[in-house]
Ligand SMILES: Nc1ncnc2c1ncn2[C@@H]1O[C@H](COP(=O)(O)OP(=O)(O)O)[C@@H](O)[C@H]1O
């Protein structure tokens with residue numbers, strides 16, 4: 001279980017991106033966070049694995065207070081939390097398998113990893129994860145030779161190498177076309193349903209959120225505006241979240 | 253609205269300002285014109301012009317090649333007198349009708365008379381050359397050069413040189429010597445020397461670049477803002493680490509260095525192989541490895557390295573569990589033990605490698621082709637042995653510092669809710685550290701008069717930190733927000749004021765005028781403190797350090813965040829920038845004093861400068877990389893070093909290669925002139941040639957430089973283009 005308690009974030013320039021956000025995520029849930037761009041979705045997700053240091057509040061995961069962990073402990077915690085990014089964040093010049101293997105860095109002996117040595121078991125695992133996301137044959141291509149959808153799948157494979165129990169996905173499909181978006185979301189859904197990995201995924205299209213979410217949280221200007229079932233979001237709620245002038249678009 | 257356009261009075265004021273600026277500009281240029289001594293007369297001076305054209309002509313007539321020549325020489329007698337008889341009749345040498353001969357238009361004459369010399373029957377060659385000489389009884393004057401036409405004939409008008417007072421009746425001789433090339437064309441000795449020196453130059457540049465490369469590589473990460481910015485640590489552990497640093501250095505430089513020396517000595521005996529010692533060192537090494545492996549296993553068992561086991565974390569729900577303390581101490585001691593064993597192992601290996609290199613090098617040195625290789629290996633081995641104390645010291649210092657600061661970190665956290673303890677501890681620790689620093693600086697400043705400023709400057713820096721802290725204590729702002737607007741400027745002003753006040757006070761207290769005004773070094777007079785002799789000057793610095801440190805640490809407390817990364821960043825940047833501002837030629841002069849004239853001095857100078865400039869270029873590349881992969885790799889639980897290897901290094905390889913090529917290119921250019929200050933390479937030769945006015949030879953060197961630089965320019969541009 002993931003428990004967010006009174007989380008606030010003030011950036012050094014004084015901008016407050018999150019106001020007192022609290023919610024709980026039971027294990028195995030597919031939680032989608034929606035909100036306009038700038039509403040604080042990325043900030044929230046990054047506060048969970050402390051890529052961004054929260055200003056106030058606590059993040060407690062399976063009884064461990066992540067916000068108070070020291071560097072060493074934080075690394076152990078991060079190993080179990082996978083993350084995928086809007087911009088994929090692959091090392092473009094490295095080949096796909098190296099990118100995937102880098103998901104294993106928290107587990108391996110650092111001395112070996114400096115020489116780019118990974119055990120045969122880890123290499124096999126990397127190929128297996130690539131197989132799972134359907135791009136095993138691209139393993140030895142350079143990452144930037146892949147299409148956007150394929151790159152995001154490499155990102156998912158990298159996160160899978162961590163054997164995560166929690167997956168944070170920060171607008172994983174925002175840079176992809178609709179068809180590819182669905183395929184990437186399907187992979188995330190498979191992880192959630194088949195492996196029981198808890199998924200926290202931010203999206204800015206409501207239609208995608210409705211398709212995949214077990215539950216939706218909406219952020220507006222850093223505050224929680226909505227928390228509940230996908231079909232509870234009616235016309236009025238939609239206008240509350242996205243503003244008066246917004247119109248819902250459907251991605252097929 | 254009127255506000256849109258400035259009122260006309262303001263416009264007028266602005267144009268007046270522009271006119272004034274232009275006038276000032278003109279005066280500045282006039283002054284600069286005068287200072288730079290620009291004149292139109294000197295370049296027109298005919299004497300200078302002829303010197304110039306001679307120098308240029310010779311520079312562009314480099315004597316690259318030479319060829320053996322055959323010569324034919326004939327001479328005729330000439331009567332040198334200013335009253336020639338009507339009928340001149342002097343005896344001429346017998347003429348061989350088939351061989352070459354010369355004929356004079358007059359056989360008698362004196363200075364400034366003009367005669368015509370004609371030569372016949374010389375052997376012709378397209379590249380012939382000849383010279384006419386005037387041979388007096390006691391010396392020979394070269395008159396002019398001539399060239400044969402295709403019939404082996406020449407006709408040359410000459411003016412009789414100033415002969416002075418003619419003594420005796422012996423006739424003068426006019427001789428003509430014609431040279432024709434025979435045999436193969438070969439390089440002149442000048443060319444050969446230039447070639448050798450050019451090789452030296454290129455290698456000098458290569459060595460300098462190679463030496464600078466790894467150091468600049470390592471430094472570039474420390475000088476990259478994006479990597480260092482995030483690195484903060486609580487103040488307490490930093491201070492503890494700092495206090496233990498010198499202790500670690502001392503222990504490492506004595507004990508660890510002994511281990512290293514032991515490893516090195518095991519190869520000492522070349523004649524009779526000291527089996528016992530070699531065996532001992534192998535056994536010792538094996539023991540160390542065994543101990544390391546054992547401890548490692550034990551540690552893994554205790555710490556439960558099972559990746560699934562997050563439960564081993566000591567803190568759950570933010571509560572400290574007292575039952576965790578005993579295993580924590582046990583774990584910590586295991587960790588320390590395995591660290592120490594690892595250090596011993598590293599030192600042993602370093603020592604053995606050094607010793608092995610010396611031994612191997614000296615064995616190989618005699619062998620024909622391997623002489624250079626043996627020499628290099630042996631020298632590198634000696635270098636390792638030479639710096640074994642430094643390696644041991646560094647390892648010990650960093651190990652002890654990081655170990656103590658890591659271990660003390662949780663203890664400091666316990667004081668989080670006890671403000672008084674937190675701040676008292678801060679005061680004590682920080683007083684110790686600043687006391688140490690200022691004392692160390694004071695001791696060092698006995699080296700030279702101007703260094704007397706070190707202590708006041710360091711104190712001023714602390715002062716600049718203290719005054720904003722006091723302000724923040726009185727007017728606390730939002731702790732997550734960086735100061736902005738008026739508050740930011742107030743803080744900046746305050747830190748300036750603080751720096752200046754402390755600087756002045758310390759300057760006076762330390763009597764720094766002694767160094768700055770009188771150019772004298774600090775007093776070495778001593779006082780008794782705790783029955784130990786200590787220099788008065790250093791003692792004062794110590795007291796100032798203790799005082800300032802106590803205030804600073806007391807105000808901030810042990811749990812305040814210390815921008816460790818930014819301190820490292822700023823220090824590295826400052827050092828790199830200072831080093832870069834010193835021209836390699838000046839560094840060359842210093843190294844020539846140290847290691848003598850020759851390529852070694854030039855190499856060191858260029859290497860040092862390359863470290864600074866490559867370090868800067870590299871670090872800018874690190875700052876320009878895509879941050880995404882860094883974030884992604886950190887999110888997987890990788891440590892910072894792994895992050896650098898997997899997220900940063902792949903991104904910077906192409907620009908690093910490009911910049912290294914570029915630097916080598918620059919180094920070759922620089923090494924062509926570093927010789928001017930004695931730094932070896934072709935510059936040394938060139939400076940000698942120029943000083944001795946041997947412009948034709950200098951021409952060869954200049955040509956060689958031009959060729960090499962151009963070729964390198966194109967190659968490096970080509971490679972760079974391919975890389976990016
Ligand atoms: N490093 C930063 N410094 C200051 N403000 C930031 C920083 N990062 C994000 N913000 C601001 O915080 C708000 C929330 O940003 P973000 O979490 O990226 O929103 P979202 O992901 O929902 O688009 C935005 O208004 C953004 O401008």
Ligand SMILES: [Mg+2]
Pocket residue numbers: 038041042043170171
């Ligand atoms: Mg975002």
